[in-house]
Amino acid sequence: MQIVVNGKIEPKFVEQLVTEEKESFAQQGKKIAKIILTECGSEIEIKSYEKSPIRRVRRITGYLANTDNWGAAKLAELRDRVMHTNVNAMTDTTPVKTGVTLRVNGLVYESVVEGPGLRDVIFVQGCPHRCPGCHNPGSWDFEGGTVVDIADVVASIPSSPLVSGITISGGEPFCQAVNLLEVAQYIKDRGLNLWVYTGYTWAELLTHPDPAVNQLLALTDVVVDGRFEQDKADLSLPFRGSANQQLIDVQASLQAGRVILWRCR
Ligand code: SF4
Secondary structure, three states: OEEEEEOOOOHHHHHHHHHHHHHHHHHOOOOEEEEEEEEEOOEEEEEEEEOOOOEEEEEEOHHHHOOOOOOHHHHHHHHHOEEEOOHHHHHHHOOOOOOOEEEEEEEEEEEOOOOOOOEEEEEEOOOOOOOOOOOOHHHOOOOOOEEEEHHHHHHOOOOOOOOOEEEEEOOOHHHHHHHHHHHHHHHHHOOOEEEEEOOOOHHHHHOOOOHHHHHHHHOOOEEEEOOOOHHHEOOOOOOOOEOOOEEEEHHHHHHHOOOOEOOOO
């Protein structure tokens, strides 16, 4: 097995991650051909290749270094998050293409930290905001990620009947608003609630020149708005990283003409 380490990752941590990954593959009767560990800001990205075309990407977030305010469920989710970027396999099993593409950073299944309940999360690629302390700097590059047909995206969600909602995060989802409209409609048609994380403020969204932004809002249940601000960071806040960000009940706010905050019901 080949192990490639990019960046400064402690050998002890490398050994631990490789062991965990080997055990995870072994439980599925599979063997790893190659593991690439890459330091990405405060995160470590793990790419594992087996002899088949399957590729798994797991991200260990830097938040793990500061665990005092995190419950066991959140920690377990963060440790086990698996990004399904097996685009070739998705292509093989999804025959009908739409011709509409999305540039994605990855998908995370069964998350409990990006909105209420069990959720699948679509991380889009490309973000103009570049917030210092961003949780996902690997998603900034508009030329990065993977371009997939939205048929492949919707074919992979929901990942389980237990999933009650889908979250679109990033990257900046509203930079690909027009490409996300059919995905959002698919989500709503299946009775799933839709949350969207954006670096734009509510006011910026409402005055955005792209008409698709308003169309996407019309299909969205909750927007978490605003850039991540390090001096307002607070890990105890539910579903957001910094105190300036708001959980906005989109439909109630559009109807009222003012911000109505989402309340857990
Ligand atoms: S808006 Fe989100 S993805 Fe973009 S830089 Fe800020 S924290 Fe990162």
